[in-house]
Amino acid sequence: MNRTIRRMTMEDLSAIVELDKMSFSLPWPERSFRFELTDNPASRCWVVEMDGRIIGMIVAWLLVDEAHIATIAIHPDHRQQGIARELLTYALRYMSKEGAISSFLEVRESNTVAREMYRKFGYEEVGRRKRYYKDNNEDAILMTLEHLNVEMFEGSSGRNK
Numbered sequence: 001m002n003r004t005i006r007r008m009t010m011e012d013l014s015a016i017v018e019l020d021k022m023s024f025s026l027p028w029p030e031r032s033f034r035f036e037l038t039d040n041p042a043s044r045c046w047v048v049e050m051d052g053r054i055i056g057m058i059v060a061w062l063l064v065d066e067a068h069i070a071t072i073a074i075h076p077d078h079r080q081q082g083i084a085r086e087l088l089t090y091a092l093r094y095m096s097k098e099g100a101i102s103s104f105l106e107v108r109e110s111n112t113v114a115r116e117m118y119r120k121f122g123y124e125e126v127g128r129r130k131r132y133y134k135d136n137n138e139d140a141i142l143m144t145l146e147h148l149n150v151e152m153f154e155g156s157s158g159r160n161k
């Protein structure tokens with residue numbers, strides 16, 4: 001088994017769109033990923049590739065000194081193996097080296113799996129956006145990770161708390 005994390009490229013688009021559809025009730029249209037890859041200077045996009053297949057992806061925005069996690073997904077066949085933890089660790093470490101000192105994200109209230117993962121990274125719930133998700137009017141929980149720094153994840157696989 002050969003698994004690596006690398007930058008997302010245009011060649012990955014169709015696999016990413018498929019993975020996104022499997023993972024979210026409101027998947028992004030292909031043009032959104034295309035925009036991230038071509039027209040958004042804040043965007044940092046990585047994939048997890050295993051034996052030539054895309055099994056994970058993350059899109060983040062480096063906004064001055066804040067790393068905003070826009071989306072992250074792991075293929076259903078490869079969940080609960082620590083891959084998201086590895087990918088998020090990689091992205092946060094990369095962006096902290098670029099100057100990020102905190103991180104921010106929104107997550108569906110019902111997404112207890114993701115909320116638990118973020119909590120383990122040290123993200124704290126700081127608020128909510130009412131009826132943020134248009135498919136079911138679900139609230140978004142806002143989470144922030146303060147005091148992000150490179151050393152935070154050194155020698156670990158991502159658990160910060």
Ligand SMILES: CC(C)(COP(=O)(O)OP(=O)(O)OC[C@H]1O[C@@H](n2cnc3c(N)ncnc32)[C@H](O)[C@@H]1OP(=O)(O)O)[C@@H](O)C(=O)NCCC(=O)NCCS
Binds near residue numbers: 024072079
């Ligand atoms: C959320 C998601 C990315 C996690 O990916 P994953 O590779 O399975 O996660 P990991 O194996 O790295 O687990 C990281 C942590 O997540 C939590 N977690 C993962 N799967 C879980 C489950 N089925 N039940 C409870 N907690 C779970 C645990 O806290 C876990 O830490 P632990 O290994 O110390 O217990 C994945 O479930 C997914 O793609 N979901 C659909 C898309 C999504 O919801 N993305 C997040 C949007 S904000």
